Amino acid sequence: MLEWINDHGILAAIFALAGLSVALGALLGYAGERFRVDDDPVVERIDALLPQTQCGQCGYPGCKPYAEAISQGDVINKCPPGGDATIAALADLLGREATPLDGEAQDAPRVAYIREDECIGCTKCIQACPVDAILGAAKHMHTVIADECTGCDLCLEPCPVDCIDMIPRDDDAWQPPLPAGPGHRPTALLITSDRAQPPHTPRQEATHG
Amino acid sequence: MARAFDFPGGIHPPARKAASTQHRIATAALPRRVILPLGQHAGQPAEPCVEVGQRVDTGTRVAKAQGLISADVHASITGEVVAIGSYPVPHPAGREETCIVIEGDGIRDDWALLPSLDWRRADHATLHARLDASGVVGLGGAGFPTQVKARVRERNAIDTLIVNAAECEPYISADDMALREHAADVLEGARLIAKLSGAQRIIIGIEDDKPEAIRALERGIAAGQAHPLPISLKPFPARYPSGGEKQLIKRLLDREVPSRGLPADIGVLCHNPGTLLAALQAVRDGRPLVSRVITLTGEALARPGNVEARLGTPMNELLATAGLDDDRLARLIMGGPMMGMELSRLDLPVVKSSNCLIAATLDELPPPPAEQPCIRCGACEDACPAGLLPQQLYWFARSREHEKAELFNLFDCIECGACSYVCPSHIPLVDYYRAAKSEIRANAFEARKAEHAKHRFEFRQARIEREAAEKEARRQARAQAAKRPTSMAANSTTSAAESTAQPQPATADADLKSLRIAQAAAKAAVRKAEKVLARVSQSTSHKGQPQGQSDGEIEDLEVQLATARENLAAIEARLAAAKDAAAGTTQAPTPPSRSADTDQERTP
Numbered sequence: 001m002l003e004w005i006n007d008h009g010i011l012a013a014i015f016a017l018a019g020l021s022v023a024l025g026a027l028l029g030y031a032g033e034r035f036r037v038d039d040d041p042v043v044e045r046i047d048a049l050l051p052q053t054q055c056g057q058c059g060y061p062g063c064k065p066y067a068e069a070i071s072q073g074d075v076i077n078k079c080p081p082g083g084d085a086t087i088a089a090l091a092d093l094l095g096r097e098a099t100p101l102d103g104e105a106q107d108a109p110r111v112a113y114i115r116e117d118e119c120i121g122c123t124k125c126i127q128a129c130p131v132d133a134i135l136g137a138a139k140h141m142h143t144v145i146a147d148e149c150t151g152c153d154l155c156l157e158p159c160p161v162d163c164i165d166m167i168p169r170d171d172d173a174w175q176p177p178l179p180a181g182p183g184h185r186p187t188a189l190l191i192t193s194d195r196a197q198p199p200h201t202p203r204q205e206a207t208h209g
Numbered sequence: 210m211a212r213a214f215d216f217p218g219g220i221h222p223p224a225r226k227a228a229s230t231q232h233r234i235a236t237a238a239l240p241r242r243v244i245l246p247l248g249q250h251a252g253q254p255a256e257p258c259v260e261v262g263q264r265v266d267t268g269t270r271v272a273k274a275q276g277l278i279s280a281d282v283h284a285s286i287t288g289e290v291v292a293i294g295s296y297p298v299p300h301p302a303g304r305e306e307t308c309i310v311i312e313g314d315g316i317r318d319d320w321a322l323l324p325s326l327d328w329r330r331a332d333h334a335t336l337h338a339r340l341d342a343s344g345v346v347g348l349g350g351a352g353f354p355t356q357v358k359a360r361v362r363e364r365n366a367i368d369t370l371i372v373n374a375a376e377c378e379p380y381i382s383a384d385d386m387a388l389r390e391h392a393a394d395v396l397e398g399a400r401l402i403a404k405l406s407g408a409q410r411i412i413i414g415i416e417d418d419k420p421e422a423i424r425a426l427e428r429g430i431a432a433g434q435a436h437p438l439p440i441s442l443k444p445f446p447a448r449y450p451s452g453g454e455k456q457l458i459k460r461l462l463d464r465e466v467p468s469r470g471l472p473a474d475i476g477v478l479c480h481n482p483g484t485l486l487a488a489l490q491a492v493r494d495g496r497p498l499v500s501r502v503i504t505l506t507g508e509a510l511a512r513p514g515n516v517e518a519r520l521g522t523p524m525n526e527l528l529a530t531a532g533l534d535d536d537r538l539a540r541l542i543m544g545g546p547m548m549g550m551e552l553s554r555l556d557l558p559v560v561k562s563s564n565c566l567i568a569a570t571l572d573e574l575p576p577p578p579a580e581q582p583c584i585r586c587g588a589c590e591d592a593c594p595a596g597l598l599p600q601q602l603y604w605f606a607r608s609r610e611h612e613k614a615e616l617f618n619l620f621d622c623i624e625c626g627a628c629s630y631v632c633p634s635h636i637p638l639v640d641y642y643r644a645a646k647s648e649i650r651a652n653a654f655e656a657r658k659a660e661h662a663k664h665r666f667e668f669r670q671a672r673i674e675r676e677a678a679e680k681e682a683r684r685q686a687r688a689q690a691a692k693r694p695t696s697m698a699a700n701s702t703t704s705a706a707e708s709t710a711q712p713q714p715a716t717a718d719a720d721l722k723s724l725r726i727a728q729a730a731a732k733a734a735v736r737k738a739e740k741v742l743a744r745v746s747q748s749t750s751h752k753g754q755p756q757g758q759s760d761g762e763i764e765d766l767e768v769q770l771a772t773a774r775e776n777l778a779a780i781e782a783r784l785a786a787a788k789d790a791a792a793g794t795t796q797a798p799t800p801p802s803r804s805a806d807t808d809q810e811r812t813p
Contacts, residue, residue, distance in 0.1 A: 047663070050659075051659050052659035052660070052662040052663040052666065053659075053662065054662065054663075054666045062666060062670075063663065063666070064663075064666075064667075130666050130669060131662050131665040131666050131669065132665055132668070132669050133665075148661075148662070148665065150662045174300070174301075174302050174304060175644070175647045175648065175651060176301065176302075176640065176643040176644050176647055177644060178606070178607070178640075178641065178644040178645070178648075179580065179636075179637050179640045179641055179644070180580075181580065181607070182579075182580050182581055182582045182583075182634075182636075183579060183580065183581075184579060184580055185576065185577060185578070185579050185580070
């Protein structure tokens with residue numbers, strides 16, 4: 001064996017390399033099958049940035065399809081519920097230019113509200129709701145689960161008696177405002193009076209204890 | 210003096226406590242009308258359990274705790290419930306909240322007391338139930354339900370109970386006065402909570418500018434020598450904010466609470482003296498939390514001092530009794546001058562977390578000067594007791610760089626206001642941090658909501674798909690059933706049909722194979738979702754995390770599991786249909802085999 005290798009150096013090298021390629025190729029092929037990623041990870045990441053209202057205002061039936069379309073090269077400014085923040089995030093992720101929103105931005109988050117006296121129980125809005133947020137049965141009054149509603153407007157169109165309103169979401173959480181910045185008087189600051197005498201610095205205090 | 214360690218930073222604002230410590234705690238006159246907000250505590254607001262028109266005694270429960278972190282609310286006077294509706298409550302933006310209004314005659318005071326308990330003999334379940342039924346919450350200002358805190362040993366081993374008597378904020382003297390008069394009861398309450406939490410020792414941390422309270426505590430400790438639990442008293446020099454929970458623990462025990470963690474994570478529990486007193490009264494006297502000691506002070510008051518006031522008493526009544534001079538009043542502050550809030554009106558009710566009311570004159574607390582640009586002097590960094598970089602946080606908060614702010618541990622800021630106090634440019638730093646924190650929280654909430662909507666959408670898609678697949682399977686089965694008799698009868702005539710169907714088996718086989726693979730994948734997805742759900746629900750039930758969040762998480766995982774099951778059911782329906790088709794073409798008329806497990810798997 002060794003002798004043969006010595007005698008036919010070139011052939012031996014060719015065989016060795018061929019063998020290696022076959023073995024490694026098989027290994028790679030196996031790994032490709034074994035660890036295959038079904039979904040395109042970029043689509044997942046784009047989808048994570050979209051607001052998931054599933055409203056279809058982008059022209060696609062839901063956020064995931066739009067994410068797929070973006071990854072195929074569609075423009076990133078078709079999402080009114082997400083607004084400029086989403087466009088900026090998408091531009092950041094994809095390294096594209098942030099373009100102004102195509103359409104009207106929504107100002108405040110909203111939820112659907114069914115005027116229950118007028119509802120005739122046709123179930124059309126139930127079928128239209130992308131997140132199953134409307135409860136009801138045929139010929140019975142329907143109502144919206146406000147916590148689950150994404151405010152997508154998709155139930156407005158099918159309603160034959162126009163008894164659905166979009167009302168501002170009742171967010172109880174009060175948010176303290178960001179101060180106006182230099183040059184303005186702060187509104188909430190309490191501590192000011194005690195500043196006549198300069199406050200001690202903690203350095204002088206280091207010996208305490 | 211007992212050994213004390215040190216925390217970084219801190220400031221020395223003038224204490225101004227002398228005005229309110231001249232007299233003993235007075236008892237405020239019984240109000241004729243009280244307004245009891247349902248959300249006087251941290252966590253979920255309580256739910257009313259009385260009706261308008263109902264007569265209540267002092268101590269009758271009028272609202273029941275909702276969810277894991279919440280507290281009961283009790284009637285604080287004897288009288289009639291006259292309204293349940295929205296009324297203004299102490300809130301930085303002057304908001305309204307649902308309140309229960311009770312009117313009495315200002316004289317009758319019938320108590321609905323619970324039976325007295327001996328905490329030394331009673332078991333833990335009884336004591337927990339009593340604290341639960343008494344609506345006791347932390348009276349230091351945060352209002353965290355005591356009963357929830359008492360259950361801490363279920364998840365963390367506690368070795369030390371700290372009585373936080375530092376009361377470091379200027380003006381406030383409610384704890385100081387309560388200790389002077391009720392030191393023995395506070396110690397007894399501490400022993401009670403120590404028993405519930407399993408703490409082996411009690412340490413009282415107190416600033417040395419309260420000599421009378423210290424003497425009262427010393428006497429109380431000496432008198433209670435018979436009790437086995439060691440109590441040590443540790444006075445230390447006054448410095449704001451040594452009464453911050455984390456700072457006090459560092460100072461007394463030299464232990465540091467981990468970032469975004471709780472004292473319980475390092476085996477420590479902190480309680481305010483007033484809370485301990487209320488807990489003892491709830492257990493020993495069966496008295497729910499219907500009153501609290503509140504400091505009334507400020508230069509606009511003729512007779513500043515501490516009063517024990519019924520919850521829900523309108524503040525203007527208390528202030529009038531204390532001799533409020535309306536003309537000199539510039540701003541009314543609830544809480545201390547460092548961390549409190551400015552109130553926009555005087556008729557707001559006293560709530561469980563109102564420890565102090567400052568009726569300040571214009572000279573005393575003048576309006577803040579205009580904010581100047583940051584000159585990067587670094588004074589705030591020297592003052593920060595949490596060891597943060599306030600200046601960096603300021604830039605990040607201003608430019609809304611929330612990720613960076615979080616990276617610089619914005620959420621470890623205790624909002625003590627030391628940085629704003631020392632800032633030579635008068636920048637309201639804490640306001641920036643509060644705004645940034647709340648924005649970050651709101652964003653996280655929105656993100657969770659979006660994720661949830663996404664999962665519900667996916668579930669719906671999967672369900673529609675499954676329904677379509679099942680419909681198709683049924684249609685095919687019907688078609689097969691209709692075709693079978695004719696093919697059986699006229700065997701010879703099917704040769705033509707067979708020849709057209711001949712190429713089908715190959716594609717049907719490939720279809721079957723890919724469907725089987727998909728079925729295996731869907732099964733794996735279901736198993737994975739089940740495993741994740743089981744793990745999360747187990748770990749949350751162990752840890753007893755803040756409920757709302759873990760609840761949402763579990764619900765979300767349940768939706769995901771249901772989605773996986775729908776997918777599996779859809780694939781199985783399709784597989785069964787394909788099998789039928791294959792069977793039909795190969796002349797082996799098996800009955801349509803919509804497998805039994807399809808039905809089982811379908812219902813989540």
